[in-house]
């Protein structure tokens with residue numbers, strides 16, 4: 001099925017790729033068939049996308065070090081005549097992946113150090129990231145977790161669900177669990193049922209999030225059976241990963257609709273990638289099209305400092321420019337937060353244009369997206385006490401505040417570096 005509004009936006013769709021020209025639609029739409037026929041070696045890639053001998057020599061070493069896999073579906077979206085096409089740049093290894101600069105790290109976000117127990121990254125007070133699985137249907141060249149997802153020599157602890165759940169159970173402050181990887185949906189329904197069921201049974205876990213790029217790279221994996229499984233565990237949020245408007249194909253749209261129609265809200269996280277989505281028009285189109293398939297743009301990430309991906313990095317100003325060009329100019333729903341996940345495990349820091357020009361206790365001075373400067377008078381009454389707050393506090397807000405938030409609410413006058421955590 002083709003959807004008319006998408007036909008214009010992606011002229012490349014349904015390239016007649018030779019190896020799969022005669023594949024019946026039922027097979028094409030079967031995710032197991034797609035995985036079985038994924039291209040995973042340079043030799044197989046060459047049969048589909050002829051490589052100059054010189055180009056092959058340049059990338060062969062990258063293939064030796066890092067994993068490579070792309071399903072026929074994603075290949076069918078590639079432009080055979082444009083080596084810089086967004087699908088190719090995201091999935092096909094490049095020589096520069098082996099170049100490691102002094103500014104790069106194998107684990108830029110210090111996730112390994114922040115692991116409370118193997119596979120549980122507990123960085124923020126009330127939520128954790130669980131890296132439950134290290135395989136993906138497609139290996140994104142810019143992956144921040146290259147060290148264990150892409151690197152063939154990368155070490156990954158066995159996924160001890162018991163250990164993970166023991167940790168979650170013994171930490172009542174954890175109210176939000178993000179199940180990530182790799183790609184969480186590379187696991188079968190049975191394993192997902194087990195994992196989600198165990199975590200859902202922990203009383204203090206209020207919400208779960210499932211992180212998966214599958215709706216973008218292998219949308220046929222979003223079967224009815226899968227969604228019926230996920231649906232059991234509401235409130236569950238689906239965090240997905242589209243980077244380019246051309247990725248929003250009829251298949252991707254069907255996959256997302258199936259998820260959302262079953263009451264699972266979807267959010268998108270995009271990585272800002274040089275030469276792929278590093279222009280305002282592309283990001284704007286992506287964010288607007290995501291809304292048409294009911295996926296809410298959540299974050300745009302500045303590219304991390306993982307080893308070998310500096311060719312994907314953009315100046316930070318580019319991300320600010322993108323937000324400046326979205327906010328006010330298009331639906332507020334289409335405006336994600338631009339964040340830098342700070343090296344060393346400092347977590348996500350939101351970065352954006354400055355709208356607050358000046359402030360006093362009488363007025364704040366603001367500028368809007370058109371550059372119009374206005375002032376907003378402050379109220380005379382500043383006490384913000386609410387009659388219901390005490391009751392809610394008593395019922396047990398498990399919040400433990402860190403950092404400047406503590407200075408605002410505690411008696412403390414100052415904070416020394418060693419008191420930060």
Ligand SMILES: *Cc1c(COP(=O)(O)O)cnc(C)c1O
Nearest residue numbers: 121122123124127128129178348
């Ligand atoms: C991104 C991230 C989270 C979730 O952050 P939110 O801002 O709540 O989406 C949690 N833990 C880790 C380690 C993360 O990297």
Ligand code: SF4
Nearest residue numbers: 136139140143182213
């Ligand atoms: S899907 Fe996610 S975890 Fe897997 S390679 Fe891509 S960015 Fe990395």
